[in-house]
Amino acid sequence: MSDKVYYRKQHKQVVGPSLLVFVIFVVGFSVVNLFWPKREVSDLENRKLSQFPAFSVKALLDGDWADGFASYLQDQVALRDRWIDLQSAVNTLGFQQVEQSNILLGKDHWMFTKLFDDSGSNAQLSKNVSAVSEFAARYPGRVTFLLAPSASVIYPEELPLGAPMMDENTLLDQIFEKIGQTASVIDLRSTYTAAKDQYLYFKTDHHWTPNGAYLAYEQFCHLKGLTPFDRDAHTTATVEDFYGTHYSASRWWNTEADTITYYPLENLMTVYQITGEAQYTPLKTEPMINSEKFATRDKYAAFLDGNNGYSVVEGDGEGSILVVKDSYANSFVPYLTANYAKIGIVDFRGFGYGLDSTISAEGYDQILVLYNFQTFRTDNKVVYINRPTTLTAQ
């Protein structure tokens, strides 16, 4: 054996390819970022974006300015919407995830709100149930309670495999049982299940469709002995390319746009400013469907022009009804114009008083409490319904 050692000529390593990529990307993107136009709001994310923070020496020294600056950069980063789309695509395509930002990505382009909370955390729900039931006991025969089930209750087979959803069916049974003791209740589950091949819920949004709302309305008319709005006598209008809140949150690459088909009724609605308990000053009067909003991203907000604290729609029927509601009612109320002369609408998100004074001052005959299950379960303002009035003191 020879002791001679043969050195292979060292393969010349090409220095720099990764470094080149790194420098081009980091420096290039930093520069692009500097000149990228800044935005006030993100339509897609449906929120205000952080702006350049006000500078002060104090804020700089205690770290507040740095916090603000960091979130400003994070929010205003160049191509932000595309980056988020990319991340969502990697999660859903690469990692095959069926959940993105608390939205479940189901079969056939369905998206659902993730409702996995354990049943122990329904404290707010029981408060709300008691509140409505107590309220209805004060107005015997005048209160109707309509609670729309979640889309996942009607279309459980479209949920991702094995999704441990909370037992909404049992909760709905309990809710209707309790509130049914003092109010008329409308449980849509059998109607909806029978009509489940109709377009009841948007797939990209957490609302029902105007058609879903109509089925609920029909059931309401049936209960009240009213003749429903005649759909055959009216023509519909259609708005394409609706990408709702589920899409905004999940940014699912596999989204199929929704379509809004509605009846372009021209009834006027007056939105009021609430100046005190049961004191209202008209703010604006406009058609109850603000079709300008169909051109924006938040298309559902066209109905009743979004969520206002107190507004009144002029109907073509007789008598009056007060609707206490979340946004599900917005596409429901237009049908009521066929039956009532005056439709009052209260949304507790902008209405800080109890209802008794308004009912007596404005003289409402009927009261409809309309929510969907998800809002009703968590909304801590439903209990305002029983706030005692401050007006009867004298």
Added chain:
Amino acid sequence: MVFNSVVFLFYFLPLALLLYYLVPGRAKNAVLLLESLVFYCWTGIAFLPLIAVLVAVNYLAGLALQRMHRGRGAVLAGAVVITAGALVFFKYTNFLIETVNQVSSAGLSSLDFLDVLPLGISYYTFKLISYVADVYTKKVAAERNPVTFATYVLLYPQMIVGPIIKYRDMAVKLHTYVDRYTLPQIEEGAEMFVFGLAKKVILADSISALWQGIIASDGIGLANASTPLAWLGIIAYSLQLYFDFAGYSEMSNGLSKMMGFDCAANFDLPYISSSITEFWRRWHISLSGWFRDYIYIPLGGNRRGLRRQILNMLVVWALTGIWHGTNWNFICWGLYYFVLLVIEKSFLLPYLQRGKIWPHIYTLVLVVLGWGLFTANEPGAPLGLLLNKLLIPQGGISPLYFLRNYGVLLLVCMVAATPLTGKIWARARRCTPVRMVLFGAVMVLSVSYVIAATGSTALYANF
């Protein structure tokens, strides 16, 4: 400022590196110190005096130890007491007050200003102690230049979550003013940084949602989980911890490397270990090394008989536990490892070394159970309930959905915890176009996760 944020990646980092590369060799340390100060003060200057005093004390102690012949022990003791005292005061006072209140009726009120832990204090105090101890034992000469010394302590890549790199391992480079770094070194550092970022933002942050989906307030609730789901959850948490911390350490070492400092790896694929002893040689290496060099060996290590050795181990593991957080579950977690290591040391290790598969399973099961203890201070995961769920087979919400949603991610994480990914990369980087595309893709994807997330800090920053 966390590394996984737009402000760090596209503002601080390019500017800091550019400045560092542009200034002449002699000014590099000063520039690095300045950058580290900006980084340190980013969240406020409240604790700047603290770190300044500790740097000054240890700097002067180092000089004194270098020159003195008598009374050196007192100087060392003084410096260590002040430094460790600061750590104990800021980290443990409120915990001690609570404990005293629980066992007595003293009713002491806790101190509000201690609610926020000074940034990086668990890490830089350990760096300082290692420095004075090494000067005392003459392993390294004292640093004469205060700027250089402060640069070592405040070095921004190591500020938030270490690693605890000793001064003696950085001294040579800190005094190298010409050719401190080479181009291949910068490139390797950049690769390390990007792969560390990917581990943190793509793997750790995504898989964390599994465990949170069980224990968080909007999750299903641990009480409703079945035993298989509880195990799946704690496995996911184990992977999250590893990628979170190893990823952050890799980012840190990558940054240091880009500036010319080669720092030893802080993690070496710990989940492939075949014994707990081996696990602790691969997990958070800089911390276990610190405890070995500055607690265990000074106490006599294994040179004073078995009983003394076991006592020394007890001290080390109780301290390791409490270092991780001010809660009893961390102490339990430390003692858990003390018991396991004593068992291995006294008889089990030879059997483990002979086994092939079962030692790996044994190690993983015990480590994962250990993380159960570790996470037991979180509100949704009380220890009793967690152990009940893990150890007593029971029904509840099945893991089906979680496997469906996280299955691919879990697999990717598991593979990434083995040497396989490293091997693939070693082969891929030989072909330049493949290397560029792969590296670029990992970088772009990581950035998309940084932007889409709200920028979570490293778990280990709280320790």
